[in-house]
Amino acid sequence: MKEALRLEAIQHCYGNNAIAVNQVFLSIEAGQFFCLLGPSGCGKTTLLRLIGGYLKPNSGQIFIAEQNVTRKPPNQRDVGMVFQNYALFPHLSARENVAFGLEVQKVPRAQRQQQVEAILDRVGISLAERDRLPKHLSGGQQQRIALARALVIKPKLLLLDEPFANLDRQLRERLRAELKQLQRQTGVTTILVTHDQEEALALADQVGLMLDGRFLQIDTPTNLYQHPATPLVAQFLGETNLFQVQAVEANTLCLHNGINLQRNMLSAVAPGSWLMVRPENCVVGTAALQCPNCWEGRVIDSTFLGTDRVLEVVIGTGTTLRVRGRPESMPNVQINDTLPVGIPSQNLWIIPEQDPSWVAELPNAVLKVETLL
């Protein structure tokens, strides 16, 4: 596969010496949809601007389609960018906005017009809307025009900076689907910056999870969610139950608070490793009795979310387990009820390697998981 983007040891500091991007390496294959995911201030937007040429790295190299563009200005990089606020030119109509890139690149008029109309057709801007100024168009339409404007120059790389941040939820989901489709049809290598993990998981072929100017893990959405490389990744994505293994005895893994797990399915686990299980992978009620790992638990909290119900259940001598399931699978659950809780062993994920710095930050009991932002 051809490489669309390669970053080598990119480092960027702002004026106040705060390191925004710290020794980042990245390689993206042509045609991929890549999401840069992370909380605000993690350096993801800075990284995007470095790729687009709007910032210059302090050190490191940037290659776009095998060409070193590290010192090149944005207009010589062949990169289309959609800004968070869309940055549409307020004095130009929708059509003129889209034509801008072709005009400054001296594309002949006839060809230009044909390409502009074609891309506007594609993103679904009606003929009547094409002569309007951006301020007379809705947020969704503005976003489509920004996308068309970036795509019409046939960039080697499409950069999107939180493109859905200013839209309401319904519209966001619709445009997300359209973007995914458009990306698949055009095959343009795309990098999207977002703090919305659902968005990243839904759109991307590969997700790079960023924190403090570094990548924690770069992987497919499924791997990132099901097989996180570090406890921190497990914490960031979705909700999670994390347990540290205290001791390994023959067939049993000993956790805190007198919880023991049957070893059977689990291979080589060393003390100090972490076990992760997603709340939706835990079972409650009679079904739990069939699990090799089953405990009597006391419900301390119960939240109804429409499609799901989330329970907080205390097992052992005080370990809280978060359980998520269909409301109909746990009817009439009241606080202080006791009920069987089980973890099917195939749903356990062992986080193998331990960077001591991560471990120090994690409390011993269950980690309350906060979604990003």
Place this chain on the structure above:
Amino acid sequence: MKLYKLASINLAALLLIMPALILLICFFVAPMILLGRVSLYEGGGNSGFGIGTGFYTPGTWTLNAYFTLFTDQYFWEILTFTVMLGIGITVVTLLLAYPLSLFIQKRTPRWKAIALAAVILPKLANPLVIIYGIQLLLSNSGPINQLLLALRLISEPLTLFHNLFGVVVGGTYLIFPYTVLVLVTALDRIDATLVPAARGLGATAWAAFWRVTFPLSLPGLSLATLLSLIFALGAFESPYLLGSPQEITLAVDIQKQTFENLNWPRGAAEAIMMLITLGVCIALYSISIRSTKRLQRVV
């Protein structure tokens, strides 16, 4: 109930504008009316430099002052010169202020504040002090002539004031800070991501400026032009102190007619004519701006 509310809001609004309104009526509208009245008196003749009788003849109503004005070649020359000078100073001011404003606007907030303070600082001094300063700078033994002489670029001092050059320098200097302030504010209002967006689409720095920044700065530029024009048309200090008898503006002549010739009706009539000229210039400018298609879209 609703009516009561409406009335109370109007009362509050009235109270808010009252101080400004009283000030305007007492010190602007009333003097204006008085000025109009004075221009309609019979002149005071040659009655002893205005001491005792002089200035004007009370109780008379006549358009004589205007008739003499309109038939006076000298008046028309001054009027033309005033308008030409006003346009000239405005153009020079804008040519200097626009690039500087672009530069200042792109600085970090801290440097921007320092730069703007530096631009406005001269305005803290009295205009007369500034003009005397400029006289020193431009004089035969002043630093500019000294430098040019030392560099052997000239063999004898250049006359830098008591001519048109000095008048334009002084006039520009006095208006410049206002223009920069207006332009920097206007440029600040342009979304900072637009130029990067243009660059990303393949535009060179120049194309990004010409196609994005410049058209979007037109409303600010037109406001700055109008402001400069108003100040420049009323130029007094600069032509009075840096000019010669060739560089007499209406403002200077009004002063001369009123306080030297003691011909109050003529002075007042010239003042009225100056107001009309100002009004006509502003109106012409506004009409031409409003018909600019490009500007219409921005505003």
